[in-house]
Amino acid sequence: MQQAKDILSARKLIEVAIVEDVIKNATPKDYKLLREIVTSEQDKIEHKEISKGIRLSGDFHLLLAKISGNVTLEWIATTLVPQTSLVIVLYERPDQPKCSHFKHFELIDVMQNGDVAKASSLMAKHIQGIEDRPKLDEREVVSDLEDIFRKR
Template sequence: MSKKSTRVDVACQALRQAIIEQALPPGTKLPEDELGAQFRMSRTLVRAALAQLQSEGLVDAPPRRTATTAKPTLEEAREVFEVRRTLEREVVRLVIARWRPEFGAELEGHVRKEEAARKAGEARVSIRLAGEFHIKLGELAGNSLFRRYLGEVVSRCSLILALYGRPHSADCAVNEHREIVAALRSRNAEAAIELMDHHLGAVEHRALLDQDRDAQFDLGAVLTRYTETAETGNGSKIARLPRRKTRAAK
């Protein structure tokens, strides 16, 4: 991997995780100069990172305007959930068809991480882990395209919940994930699909309009936290310049 591509990857990973964990609310401005200073890279590379996130539906980057985290409409939100339900039903069937005992151990280990985050009161980590449970199912399905598309719609659902949703219920997510794993272990496709439909229905139900989403925050402070995580994952370090305070877009 080249030095340039590593910088773009770190930026994408940090921004993606910050959006998924709802640390960057929908509509947050993402100025190229500030992102360039944060990730220590040129505007050209910043634009490459933003273009990647735009292709995933997480960022709006219109020509000659400052990019922002995406603000999907309610109609777009409904479409995303429709696609997600269809994908996850087929993923459940594929996972059961390929089932091995180690799948259960891997999924249960992930649910334990969700439980630990819930007990620690780490709401944003809990949100991310809840989404990663579904992405892990996509990986176990053994189909790279299902993994890719499911990862994208799960990320978009996190963004939708940040914009429209009621507060995340970690208790419900953990319990429902346990029930899904139990149905998968029994290789009962009908029961597992029914549980998955119920679970996704509950997630979609939380996607109701919430007007209190325009808090002030320090963009640099948020991204510093996520940059450190992304750098660790990529085995690289990127120097950061002093940051200035930024306001969420109204």
């Protein structure tokens, strides 16, 4: 449980920094691609293909990291995003809404308008929302996350 909390906490710090760099570096083509991913994410969630929707949500965040142009932040994100997806799959409350695509569309709009402060705030709230979704205090650990991601 603590590993899951640590992963989510680290993500919040990293992704706020990524958003600032995205605003500096993103092209209209980048924003178009981000919207395409989120549209696909929305479609999968609406068709109850939750695992595919979660993967596309992760793809959205990984693309943000790539667009940021910061190779180190991108490398860290490629570690944290899949781990977060696993945390969500393992521990998410079934009654929680799967509507991150709404937040993703809003974030794209704000970034495209160049509002760093608002985009940073939205990303922090978005990741906090992800932190609030899993029931990390109520369920026994199924498996240690380090074991799941350890290369064999």
